[in-house]
Amino acid sequence: MSQTVIARRPAEAERTGAEVILQMTGIAKNFGPVQALRQVDLTVRRGEIHAVCGENGAGKSTLMNILSGVYPHGGHSGTISFGGEERHFHGLRDSERAGISIIHQELALVPLLSITENLFLGNERASRGVIDWEAAHEEARGLLARVGLTDAPQTPVGDLGIGKQQLVEIAKALAKDVRLLILDEPTASLNETDSDRLLQLMGGLKERGVTSIIISHKLNEIRRVADTVTVIRDGATVDVLDCGDGEIEEDRIVSAMVGRELSDRYPKRTAKIGRGGFEVRGWRVVDPQHHGREVVRNVSLTARRGEIVGISGLMGAGRTEFALSLFGRLHGKQVAGTATLDGQAIDTSTVTRAIGSGLAYVTEDRKGAGLVLGESIARNTVLADLERVSRWGFVVDAYKVFDTASDYCKKMRTRCHDVLQKVGTLSGGNQQKVVLSKWLFTDPEVLILDEPTRGIDVGAKYEIYKIINDFADSGKCVIMISSEMPELLGTCDRIYVMNEGRFVGEFSAEAASQEAIMRAIQKNQPLGA
Amino acid sequence: MATTYSTPVEPKPGGPTLGALWRSFGDYGLLLSLVVITAFFQYATGGVLLQPLNITNLLLQNSYVVIMALGMLMVIVCGHIDLSVGSIAGCIGALAGALMVSRGWGVFPATIACLAGGAVAGAAQGYWVAYWRMPSFIVTLAGMLVFRGITIAISDGASVGPFPESFSAVASGFLPDPFSMDGLHLLSLIIGVLVALAFLAIEIRSRTRSQSRQAAVASLPVFAAKNGAVTLLLLAFCYVLASYRGIPTVVAIMGVLIAAYTFLMNRTVLGRRLYAVGGNLKAARLSGVNTSRITFITFINMGVLAAVAGLIFAARLNSATPRAGTGFELDVIAAVFIGGASATGGAGKVLGVVIGAFIMGVLNNGMSIIGLGVDYQQMIKGLVLLAAVFIDIYQKNKD
Numbered sequence: 001m002s003q004t005v006i007a008r009r010p011a012e013a014e015r016t017g018a019e020v021i022l023q024m025t026g027i028a029k030n031f032g033p034v035q036a037l038r039q040v041d042l043t044v045r046r047g048e049i050h051a052v053c054g055e056n057g058a059g060k061s062t063l064m065n066i067l068s069g070v071y072p073h074g075g076h077s078g079t080i081s082f083g084g085e086e087r088h089f090h091g092l093r094d095s096e097r098a099g100i101s102i103i104h105q106e107l108a109l110v111p112l113l114s115i116t117e118n119l120f121l122g123n124e125r126a127s128r129g130v131i132d133w134e135a136a137h138e139e140a141r142g143l144l145a146r147v148g149l150t151d152a153p154q155t156p157v158g159d160l161g162i163g164k165q166q167l168v169e170i171a172k173a174l175a176k177d178v179r180l181l182i183l184d185e186p187t188a189s190l191n192e193t194d195s196d197r198l199l200q201l202m203g204g205l206k207e208r209g210v211t212s213i214i215i216s217h218k219l220n221e222i223r224r225v226a227d228t229v230t231v232i233r234d235g236a237t238v239d240v241l242d243c244g245d246g247e248i249e250e251d252r253i254v255s256a257m258v259g260r261e262l263s264d265r266y267p268k269r270t271a272k273i274g275r276g277g278f279e280v281r282g283w284r285v286v287d288p289q290h291h292g293r294e295v296v297r298n299v300s301l302t303a304r305r306g307e308i309v310g311i312s313g314l315m316g317a318g319r320t321e322f323a324l325s326l327f328g329r330l331h332g333k334q335v336a337g338t339a340t341l342d343g344q345a346i347d348t349s350t351v352t353r354a355i356g357s358g359l360a361y362v363t364e365d366r367k368g369a370g371l372v373l374g375e376s377i378a379r380n381t382v383l384a385d386l387e388r389v390s391r392w393g394f395v396v397d398a399y400k401v402f403d404t405a406s407d408y409c410k411k412m413r414t415r416c417h418d419v420l421q422k423v424g425t426l427s428g429g430n431q432q433k434v435v436l437s438k439w440l441f442t443d444p445e446v447l448i449l450d451e452p453t454r455g456i457d458v459g460a461k462y463e464i465y466k467i468i469n470d471f472a473d474s475g476k477c478v479i480m481i482s483s484e485m486p487e488l489l490g491t492c493d494r495i496y497v498m499n500e501g502r503f504v505g506e507f508s509a510e511a512a513s514q515e516a517i518m519r520a521i522q523k524n525q526p527l528g529a
Numbered sequence: 530m531a532t533t534y535s536t537p538v539e540p541k542p543g544g545p546t547l548g549a550l551w552r553s554f555g556d557y558g559l560l561l562s563l564v565v566i567t568a569f570f571q572y573a574t575g576g577v578l579l580q581p582l583n584i585t586n587l588l589l590q591n592s593y594v595v596i597m598a599l600g601m602l603m604v605i606v607c608g609h610i611d612l613s614v615g616s617i618a619g620c621i622g623a624l625a626g627a628l629m630v631s632r633g634w635g636v637f638p639a640t641i642a643c644l645a646g647g648a649v650a651g652a653a654q655g656y657w658v659a660y661w662r663m664p665s666f667i668v669t670l671a672g673m674l675v676f677r678g679i680t681i682a683i684s685d686g687a688s689v690g691p692f693p694e695s696f697s698a699v700a701s702g703f704l705p706d707p708f709s710m711d712g713l714h715l716l717s718l719i720i721g722v723l724v725a726l727a728f729l730a731i732e733i734r735s736r737t738r739s740q741s742r743q744a745a746v747a748s749l750p751v752f753a754a755k756n757g758a759v760t761l762l763l764l765a766f767c768y769v770l771a772s773y774r775g776i777p778t779v780v781a782i783m784g785v786l787i788a789a790y791t792f793l794m795n796r797t798v799l800g801r802r803l804y805a806v807g808g809n810l811k812a813a814r815l816s817g818v819n820t821s822r823i824t825f826i827t828f829i830n831m832g833v834l835a836a837v838a839g840l841i842f843a844a845r846l847n848s849a850t851p852r853a854g855t856g857f858e859l860d861v862i863a864a865v866f867i868g869g870a871s872a873t874g875g876a877g878k879v880l881g882v883v884i885g886a887f888i889m890g891v892l893n894n895g896m897s898i899i900g901l902g903v904d905y906q907q908m909i910k911g912l913v914l915l916a917a918v919f920i921d922i923y924q925k926n927k928d
Contacts, residue, residue, distance in 0.1 A: 330815070351817045361815065369811035374875050375804065383805055384816040386798045394798045402742055438816065 018045040021211050022067075022180060027078035028235075029062060029071065036062045037076070038235040044180070044213060044228075049206055051226035052215045055257055055484060059235040060215050064182055068102045069095040083179070099179030103169045103186065105315075111158030116140040118157050119172050143171040147201055163194025170201065174210075181205065181212045185315075187221060199225050219253060220522070231256040254514060266490030267462060269469045273493065276342035277304035278446045278477040283337030285318075285325040295321045295332060297501040298526075303446065303477035305342075308468065310492035311481045312517050318501040319481045320364060323448050327361040328354040341445055355384060358445030362435055362452055364481070366428070370435045373424035377416055378405035380423050380434050385442045408437035413463060429460025436467055446477045453487060465491055485514045502526040559869060559884045560759070566888060570895030577898050578891070581773030584766075589700070589845065591890035592779045593618070593838035595883055597857065598864045599790045600834035602882045605865050606794075607827045608807045608874030609658060609665035612858050613672035617650045617832055618839030619854030620680040625840055626689030626849030629696060636696045644836050650676060651832020652825070659824035673858070681851045690848025699782075700844035703775045714775030721767025724784075725760045732756050779841055786834075791879040803827065808875030863910070864889050867917040888913070 022044040029037045037059045044050045054060050065071045067080065069089030080087050082098055089095045095102075109118050116136050125136040140153035147167040157165060166186060173181055183202075187195040202212055202225050216222055222229060223243075231239040231253060239256040278301075285296035295318045303309040311319050324331035326339065328351030339346050339357075346357035354361075363369045371380050378401050382389050389400040405419035412433040416426060423434055432452065439447065449468065453461045468491065472478045482488050488495050495512045497505035497520040505520030506527060571578045578584075597614050604611045621643045628639040654672045657663040691697065708715040732752075739746050747755070770776055794800040805813040806820050814820050838857070843849045868885025870877025892913060896906045 327815075328817075350819075351814065352819065355817045363815055365811075369809070369815050372805050372808035372812050372875065374808050374871075379801065379805075383801075383813070383818075386801055390798055395796050396798055396801055398796070399738055399742065406742070 018047065020044070021046040021083060023079075023081045024063070024067065025079050027063065027066060027076060027080075029066060029076035036235055037066075039237065040078070040232060040235065041237045042230055043240075044211060046211055047206060047209055048227040049202060049212045049214060049225050051222045051229045052213060052232060053219075053222065053229060053253055053257055054232035055486060058232045058257075060232055061184065062235075063232070064102060064184060064213075064215065067095065068092055068100060068182065096176060099177060100182065101173035101176060101178040101180070102182040103166070103173065103184065105185045107162075107165050107169055109157045109165055109168060112156055114154045114156055115144065115151065115160075115168055116153040118168060119143060119153075119175050121172075123176060139175075140171075143175055144168075146174055147171045148197065148204075161194070163190050163197065166190065166194070166198060167201065170205075178210060181210055182215070183212060184215045186214065187216065187218065195221070219518070222253070229253060233257060265462070265486070267466045267469055269473070271308070271493045272306045272473060272475075274305035274475055277302060277307065278479075279303075279340045280326065281338045281340075283322065283326070283339075284335070285321060285332035286334040288331070288333050295501050296325060299337075299498075299501075299503055300527075301479070301496060301503070303479050305475045305477055306472055307493045308472050308478040308480060308491055310488035310495040311479065311498055312485060312488050312495055313483075313498035314521060315483065317498045319498050320450055321501075322498070323361060323450055323479075323481060326354075327351060327359055327448065355442055355444075358443075359448065360384075360439035360442055360444035360446070361448045362432075362439055362450060364451035364454060366431055366435060366454075371423050371431060373422070375423060376405075376420045377409065377414070377423050377426070377434050378402055378419040381405040381408055381419070381437045381441060384438050388441075404441065405437070408441065409433075412437055412467060427460070429456040429464070432456055432460070432464060433467070436464070440467075440471065444476070446479065447471060449478065449480045449482075451482055452480065453482075453484070461487075485517060488512075489514070497521060499524050559881055559888075560762075563884050563888050563891065564762075566895075567891050570891060570898070574895060574898045578895055579769065581769050583894070583898075584769050585773050585777060587890055587894045588780050588783075589777055590894070591886055592777075592783045593841050594857065594860050594864060594890070595783055595886045596786055596834055596841070597831075597838045597861045598868070598882045598886050599786060599879065600831035601861045601865045602790075602868070602870055602877050602879060603794070603803060603827045604665070604831050605862075605870045605872075606807045606874055606877045607803055607824055608810065609824070609827070610669065610862065611654070611665065611828065611831050612669040612862075613650075613654060613676055614831065614835040614838075614861055615854040615857035615859075616673045616676035616680065617647060617835040617854075618842060618857055619850075619852070620650065620676040620683070621647050621836040621839035622843035622849040622853045623680045623683040623689070623851065625696075625843050626692070627683050629692055630689050630849075636693055640696075640840065643840055644833055647832040647834070647836025647839070648829050649832070651829040651835070654832075655825040655828025658828060659821040677855075680853075684849060684851045686851055688848045688850040690846075692844060692847055697844045697847045699778055700841055700847075702778045704778060704781055706775055712772065714771040714773075717767055717771040717775040720776060721764055721771070724767075725763045728763065729756060729760060779845075782837075782841075786837075787879065787883055794879050799823070799826070804875055806874075807871075860889060861886075863914045867914060869917075869921055871921075872918070885917075 020043055022042065024040065024042040027037055027040040027042075028035070040059065040063055042050075042052070042063070052060050052063070062071070066076055067089075069091045072090040073088035080089070082100065087094075087098060089098070092102075110121065113121070116133075119140050120136060124131055125139060126132065137153045144151065144153065147170050149164060149167050149171070151160065151164065157168060160168065170181070170183075186198055190198065199221060202214070205212065214222070214225065226243060229239075229241040229243065230237055231241070233256065239252065241252065280299065280301045283296055283299040283301075284294060287293040287295045299322060301309070301311075311322075313319050321331045325335045326348060329335050329349055330351065339348055341358060346359075348354040348357055348359060367373060372383070382401050382404055386396060387393050389404060390396045402419060408414070409416060409419055414426075414430050414433040414437070416430065423431060426434065447468075452468065453464055456464065468478055468480070480488065480492060489509075489512055492512075493509050495507045495509075495517065496503050497507070497517050499521045504524055504526055505517065507516060567578065597618070601611060601614065624646050625639060625643050628634040628642060629636065634642070650672070654665075654668050657668045658665045703714075704716055704720075706714050706716055736746055736752060746752070767776070770780075794803070802813065802818045802823055805816070805818060806823050810820055839854060842853055846853070864886035865877065865882050866872065866885070867888055868877065868882035870882065889910065892910060893906070896909065901909075
């Protein structure tokens, strides 16, 4: 199907008379042995809003990094032509000079500097090195007006909310005379009002002739603003939909995104759900920064023995905050609520006590918070339970450490020379296996996984699912937080849906579907209300 | 799905090339630098450097730097810095003077009080760093001023001395010689041989146990060359000392501390946790390590070792002076970085730091004997520090 659609695309553009501004053809890129992109084609017409959809890991971000020159020319195959000529971008500066601006999920603003300083960072309004502040503020005011902001240009960016910061980023792109604006998941961390404002702004920019690419999972947003949709799956363009006239066929996008049957990507398992398990009742967490704002609002959860329970939701829904507050109160203030294991209240007030009570938490930030990258596999494996490999509780037995780590490497099929190898030299999937080893070594009853397969290739994902399944099948409780809905649908026995700090839906494996979860998020009705 | 669990890599057959040989020396590269620098000054000073009297003096002059460097290594591995150690050393020296000389306390209770004072000084700074997350640079910069001020206040701006003889003997005395042979200090030789044997035993045991687990180990010739060289150096060193007046008491104290801290850093739960905290604070905290407590302990320990150094320095001068310890922190920090500790925390070895301290010591001593001006001495020391850290960073970037 894909080939025929792609082949038709340029012809169609000619027919409608709109000029093609960007044409990417046959883009492929490898990271070592992992093929991130196989065959991506993307055609964007001048003045349109073009949506790029795909699951996490489909290759959208890689594609945008190639387009903006973050991955320089020469590291990939295929051609990029922009504004009618072939381009070889070697860095962000190259693509910016050509008129391409990319706005990432993580904003690139300096919080302590003013709006004006941020707008013209690297592009200062100066003559002979001396900044003309009056002119700069004046121009900033004009740019802010274009994105609908009325804040004083002297305001430090850190004082603005996340939604306004996003608009400042867009103004910053406008300051550079942008011809093609790329927005990577722009609404992921925005609330509804801010998202609405942003989408309106995109429409306004379109009327002034700015071409935009928007990367998003949210079908309702795409339906609202996009003229054309390109769907990417497993590193290749699989469908291109024109929606200039009438409704986008959502089902077609979803089936193109999800693609092949879910079942063959996830190991088969029949859950043996037992009695007892882990229960949380009435959990509340107050934001450590904004006093009085609750990031987790009255959440109750049950994970029975032998059960894998998922928590779905958008970025910023409060899932990680919930997990961290549960695991030794690592996030938030005034944590309230009860946690029980097999009906017995357990103490999780510090990390040490949480581990002692049988909890384990696999962080979403593997490199930043999961591993000591400069140390060996062996030392990382035993870090959470050093006493167990020590004599008299304080003299570490290096050989016990070695043997323990070697055992786990074999069990987890971690690919390494030996366990003295530095963890930082392993691939993402193997690193994650070391993190899992570390936690399984503490012999937990409840395993909380936060984005357990983020940034991991498909093969290693499968192995990690198997490890998780085996753990659950040994009569333990698993709670899995993930932004990849197919992953939750493929592995969980039950799925909670979280939004704005509350649970807004609960589905059994049979009843759950991407659409049902999305609908629950959109309805935003708290459970039990 | 085709997955392979690769078996451990066997050491490659065939003789090692020169490059591979050099690389396999790894940590011993630093020791080689020390040997080369020593050889150079031995030549340049016409043989004065390695005379028994000079070696003894060199050790005595550098003992307090080495002792403080042990604590500083822990602070730096933890990801912090301590600028106040010179002031604490001076402060404790003044306290010792006030207690022993002015108040007439006994040597033993006064020493205990001084060590406790060091612990309190370390805790007073560690508290802010560990529990309030204040930058250690600033906290200890403040401490540097405060403790220097306290030193002057205690001593009233004047030197206090002399100390009781049993106290100053710590710094100027030598281990007794029960066998009293003419011209050769037998006990020192015996200690040297025992330490060398213990070192060899530990290395050989570790090698065989690693082999039985099929972990990669150095090939036999490299292993023998490395350990043979170290053992010979150790024995030669003890022989030189024995031919003068034997092992100085301070050097014995230093040796015991080095052994204790090597054990602490390599083999204990506290040591492993310290490396983890410095390597990745978040990961350590998520793994149940009480990171604040570890940081706090590290600073208390630094305070105690600074106190030990302060006592030794005061005993050596046989008086407590208000300027004692000024600038020590720079020598100590330089020794740790020359010894290969990472400026970002998480890496560094006790042995490396000891060698780093002696590289500085030999440079100081050698340049003084040659009669090089203080101006050039400072420049050369500065460049050596820069070069040592550059080599470290260059090698890391190459990996």
